Amino acid sequence: MHRTNTLKVTSISGRGRAYCATRHITKGTTVLISEPIATVVSQEWLPETCLWCFHCSYPRRNKVKAILTQDNKRKLPSETAGFCSETCKNLAITNHRCEEWDTVVNAYIAIDDEYRLREQHEGLATPATSEVDSNDYFGGNVTRQGQQAGNTIDLNDEAQAEGWIDTVWDMAVNSPAFLASKNSILPDTYKADMCKLIASCLIRKHHCDTADNDNLHIQSYSSLMQMQYNEISRFQSHFKKMILTDELAHELAKDMKIPTHAGQDFDTAIQYVPEEILADIEMYIFFASAFEKSKTPIEWAYDHRLFRQVLYREMSNSFGIWDPPEGSEPELLGWALHPVAVYFNHSCAPNIRKFRQGRNMVFIADQDIEDGQELCIAYGSVEEKVQARRARLSEHYSFWCQCTRCCQEST
Numbered sequence: 093m094h095r096t097n098t099l100k101v102t103s104i105s106g107r108g109r110a111y112c113a114t115r116h117i118t119k120g121t122t123v124l125i126s127e128p129i130a131t132v133v134s135q136e137w138l139p140e141t142c143l144w145c146f147h148c149s150y151p152r153r154n155k156v157k158a159i160l161t162q163d164n165k166r167k168l169p170s171e172t173a174g175f176c177s178e179t180c181k182n183l184a185i186t187n188h189r190c191e192e193w194d195t196v197v198n199a200y201i202a203i204d205d206e207y208r209l210r211e212q213h214e215g216l217a218t219p220a221t222s223e224v225d226s227n228d229y230f231g232g233n234v235t236r237q238g239q240q241a242g243n244t245i246d247l248n249d250e251a252q253a254e255g256w257i258d259t260v261w262d263m264a265v266n267s268p269a270f271l272a273s274k275n276s277i278l279p280d281t282y283k284a285d286m287c288k289l290i291a292s293c294l295i296r297k298h299h300c301d302t303a304d305n306d307n308l309h310i311q312s313y314s315s316l317m318q319m320q321y322n323e324i325s326r327f328q329s330h331f332k333k334m335i336l337t338d339e340l341a342h343e344l345a346k347d348m349k350i351p352t353h354a355g356q357d358f359d360t361a362i363q364y365v366p367e368e369i370l371a372d373i374e375m376y377i378f379f380a381s382a383f384e385k386s387k388t389p390i391e392w393a394y395d396h397r398l399f400r401q402v403l404y405r406e407m408s409n410s411f412g413i414w415d416p417p418e419g420s421e422p423e424l425l426g427w428a429l430h431p432v433a434v435y436f437n438h439s440c441a442p443n444i445r446k447f448r449q450g451r452n453m454v455f456i457a458d459q460d461i462e463d464g465q466e467l468c469i470a471y472g473s474v475e476e477k478v479q480a481r482r483a484r485l486s487e488h489y490s491f492w493c494q495c496t497r498c499c500q501e502s503t
């Protein structure tokens with residue numbers, strides 16, 4: 093990472109943390125070069141895209157294999173992965189913490205194995221509904237952190253919403269009936285890719301927690317935790333949508349208030365969970381079953397709380413790896429997490445342009461910027477009209493854009 097002395101992190105009221113100019117910046121100045129903490133190449137582009145520098149040699153395959161395949165019959169997506177050169181392979185190995193690279197590769201294989209297993213059984217297995225009553229596992233009403241002892245849980249309240257979300261995840265991943273209904277569902281490849289990205293992050297956590305990090309220049313898991321976490325706002329916005337569109341849900345949860353007894357058993361609780369959140373839980377069940385079945389022992393820790401710590405940061409903060417890095421009609425090769433880039437807020441009229449340079453993201457002033465002025469990038473394309481733009485930003489990033497351009501164009 094290379095942070096120049098042209099910017100600093102400050103707190104702007106109503107906008108949170110932001111990068112601001114520390115002096116006049118002329119157009120074309122590089123203000124930041126960021127290295128990712130974790131990356132993933134999508135399954136589709138694995139055979140032709142270098143895992144380190146993201147050079148895409150399509151239609152030619154990567155020169156150097158990442159994994160030596162023993163069994164030719166069993167070709168998993170990760171077994172087609174590789175590098176454009178020996179140099180990139182060595183960089184990948186040496187720029188991870190000790191033995192971390194092997195652990196990451198094994199995690200990829202475990203996820204591919206689970207995906208392959210479900211692919212083979214798709215359409216064959218009708219998920220059995222277990223007879224086990226989830227009440228057996230949750231003996232009655234459990235009052236959890238943030239959950240009020242009164243008659244209702246107010247999901248508009250952050251702490252109460254957080255408590256409710258935690259309750260729901262706990263119940264879901266401990267409900268035999270729910271697990272049985274989800275454990276053969278094939279996720280789309282995007283979700284399998286995200287599981288690989290999340291596993292890489294949790295492996296980094298393990299190495300940070302256990303290794304002596306003194307002389308390591310590699311980014312720590314705690315830098316990832318600096319990223320904005322959108323679990324509660326995501327739950328709230330989908331819940332609002334659910335009570336607006338679903339009559340039953342509307343009856344059950346007027347004004348975002350749900351009865352405390354909703355947490356008594358999972359069959360009741362599930363009525364108070366938007367389908368988007370159930371899909372997130374389904375993704376975790378896929379993730380967990382991959383590592384439960386892993387052929388190599390898993391030495392790093394995972395559970396739904398750790399998974400959510402990363403998922404709900406990755407979801408609103410990951411950068412697409414585009415090829416060509418700048419220009420028209422690029423292909424999306426994968427995703428990268430850049431903790432130092434998170435202080436760039438969004439504007440539909442950004443003053444900072446970003447592009448990929450190999451593995452790194454480069455941030456350049458797109459116009460002259462005054463001392464003290466906020467530095468903003470655009471999250472995705474800002475070509476659409478104001479309504480469509482705001483809707484897309486709200487959907488993907490859970491905020492309603494109030495940038496100068498949006499405010500002008502909406503009046």
Ligand SMILES: [Zn+2]
Binds near residue numbers: 143144146177180
């Ligand atoms: Zn390369």
Ligand SMILES: [Zn+2]
Binds near residue numbers: 440493498
């Ligand atoms: Zn805007």
